[in-house]
Amino acid sequence: MSLFRSTLDVGSAEFAANREAMLDALAALEAEHAKALAGGGDKAVARHRRRGKLLPRERIELLVDPGSPFLELSPLAAWGSDFAVGASVVTGVGVVEGVECVLIANDPTVRGGASNPWTLKKTLRALQIARENRLPVIQLVESGGADLPTQKEIFIPGGQLFRDLTRLSAAGIPTIALVFGNSTAGGAYVPGLSDHVVMVDGGAKVFLGGPPLVRMATGEIADEEELGGAAMHGRVSGLADHVAIDERDALRIGRRIVARLNWRKRGPAPGPSVPPRADEEELLGIVGTDLSRPFDPREVLARVVDDSDLDEVKPRYGPSLVTAWARIHGHPVGVLANAQGVLFSQEAQKAAQFIALANQSDTPLVFLHNTTGYMVGREYEQGGIIKHGAMMINAVSNSRVPHLSVLLGASYGAGHYGMCGRAYDPRFLFAWPSAKSAVMGPAQLAGVLSIVARAAAEARGTAFDEEGDAAMRAAVEAQIEAESLPQFLSGRVYDDGVIDPRDTRTVLGLCLSAISSREIEGVGAGRGDAGFGVFRM
Incomplete structure (x- = not known):
């Protein structure tokens, strides 16, 4: 074993100040999360309940296995915009009948669940996660369709939603629609394009054109039930595979559909999970508000990886980047963690080699960001920092094993790219409240x-x-x-959420479990591809 022996002074004034600053940031973050939980406000929630309906998170709670975790994604979407925090939709990964699924639940208390530009971006990100990780999709539908005043930002890109649903089905990834209320106009294609459809009798309304539009277009007079009620779709059109008597029955049927999928993970099973020897609570005091002050990422890893056990590779070469093998909740991982902020040529070459090794052994990679970017100046330019940085970016770009990224501190410049920022498609990307990019x-x-x-x-x-x-x-x-700031970036869905540092191990464990739903294979694993691009040496 290679146990890391912590030298963190938890009694120091610096640790206390860092901890206090992090707790303040977490309190501010909690206040923003509360806005998403509040939905459309007390009046809208009360009106929704008077109709005998459940809130979106209540539906999710009844759908997932009792006592199982739900990893909510992008809860701050639309932060800083003209739209409600959360973007009128709840997305995340939850366990249903033992199967990890991507859940997408409209919040009808926010402007009737209408989709705004951030709703679309958040939903498309959830579908991307489902596709890349081979996770079944369950949509809990109740939406008034597009937010018409912003249709110019929704209509054209919104077609990707329909495309993604069909591609998921074509890839053998099940799509399930549980329809609780309105799913009209373009939204009618959500159940129409799903593999399995459940509609709540007396609640679900699925039609391309409602009574006013039909009357204007054809002169026909018809009510909502005739045009798109669950009873009609169950008996006449055949769109509904199951008609539920109420919302709880719809959720029960949804669980039974998942139970009958005969779904199996294709990735490796984890080994035994051993808690870190160092206290996770101490993660609050490692990163300060002044990101120019370096911190040792090994102190973070000692409180995240199994048994605080790290096997570091090239510890004396390129010391401002830590590369190490470890396990998190029994899952083997390779870790790249910035130690001193700046990436030099040695660090870039070291990273490229380590990424190649991870691909050779089919080992997922975890990137912990705290970088100001690649070093500049006459000496470093002449020493080849461009070609060495390009080598690292090449390796990250073409690596085929799953990548997970967590922004701990700074993530600036091309260093953000080399450490697998959002544009490089990490399977999941989260940020600490201390992060900046x-x-x-x-x-x-x-x-x-x-x-x-x-x-x-x-x-x-x-x-x-x-x-x-x-x-x-x-x-x-x-x-x-x-x-x-992380709230600003998370509001634009540039990450999958801002997390409490103490939850890092849990969040990464949930993500590692989710990515194991599909095969984990490195570059060239039976694909006949060329592997990495040309490295400029």
């Missing part, structure tokens, strides 16, 4: 703009406005700081 740090970005402006003034032969420059730098720093 942008093209570069706020002070650096403002400083660059200032230098460029000063050079331009000199070239014109005009006086440089020092006061204006100071105001510009302050404004730019404030803007970039605000746009680097």
